[in-house]
Amino acid sequence: MKFTLLALTLCVLLGTAQAATSAYTVKPGDTYSGIARTRSLDLRALQAANPTLNFTRALKVGQVIRIPLKALAGSVGSTPVVRTASIRVSLQLPVQGVITTPYFATAEHAGIDIAAPYGSPIRVSRPGRITESRFDTRTGWGWTVVVDFGGGTQARYSHNQANLVRVGDTVRAGQVIAQLGSTGNSTGPHVDYRVTLNGVPVDPLALRSFSGRRGLGS
Numbered sequence: 001m002k003f004t005l006l007a008l009t010l011c012v013l014l015g016t017a018q019a020a021t022s023a024y025t026v027k028p029g030d031t032y033s034g035i036a037r038t039r040s041l042d043l044r045a046l047q048a049a050n051p052t053l054n055f056t057r058a059l060k061v062g063q064v065i066r067i068p069l070k071a072l073a074g075s076v077g078s079t080p081v082v083r084t085a086s087i088r089v090s091l092q093l094p095v096q097g098v099i100t101t102p103y104f105a106t107a108e109h110a111g112i113d114i115a116a117p118y119g120s121p122i123r124v125s126r127p128g129r130i131t132e133s134r135f136d137t138r139t140g141w142g143w144t145v146v147v148d149f150g151g152g153t154q155a156r157y158s159h160n161q162a163n164l165v166r167v168g169d170t171v172r173a174g175q176v177i178a179q180l181g182s183t184g185n186s187t188g189p190h191v192d193y194r195v196t197l198n199g200v201p202v203d204p205l206a207l208r209s210f211s212g213r214r215g216l217g218s
Helices: 002-019 032-038 043-049 070-075 204-208
Strands: 021-025 064-068 098-101 112-115 121-123 128-136 142-150 153-160 176-179 190-197 200-202
Antiparallel strands (some): 112 190, 142 153, 153 190
């Protein structure tokens, strides 16, 4: 009897979760951030509705994903809905463009994606030393540059069209270190921008307000 009640409860819960989402078939050009943006959803809600998907891998045409209803999207966590298309990037970040994927404090996306035209200059905002400049095939990041700014702060710039610096180079504030592209595991021109402090990922947008006082930033 207890087993029957447990099974019935599980079925009800699964049915409720299924009803709170709708199926969507991926079309050419679709991206996770694009799907979320056109439905005014927080990307976190889309991730919550598709827990088995790897959001670091590009969508495939014909793939079926679950789209959370707005009621569910609004109730996932306490993070407000991020309408990424309206967020303009300041000069304190690597490029001027549009943030298409916000920061997640997870291994799946511990950084931000900034979309801009092919070949846009990627700049650093403070002096540093190049510790990586290579085509990263293992992670799918494509042409990648890593800059060490000292004090435990490093920044990674990935999916570049071309790297313009070499390992060991010192760079000055405002110097162009790469051209924006779509190499590696990418569905369109953007830079995957990640910052770590003592090896721990941090939100690059949160660092902007501290860059002048504490020496942090891109």
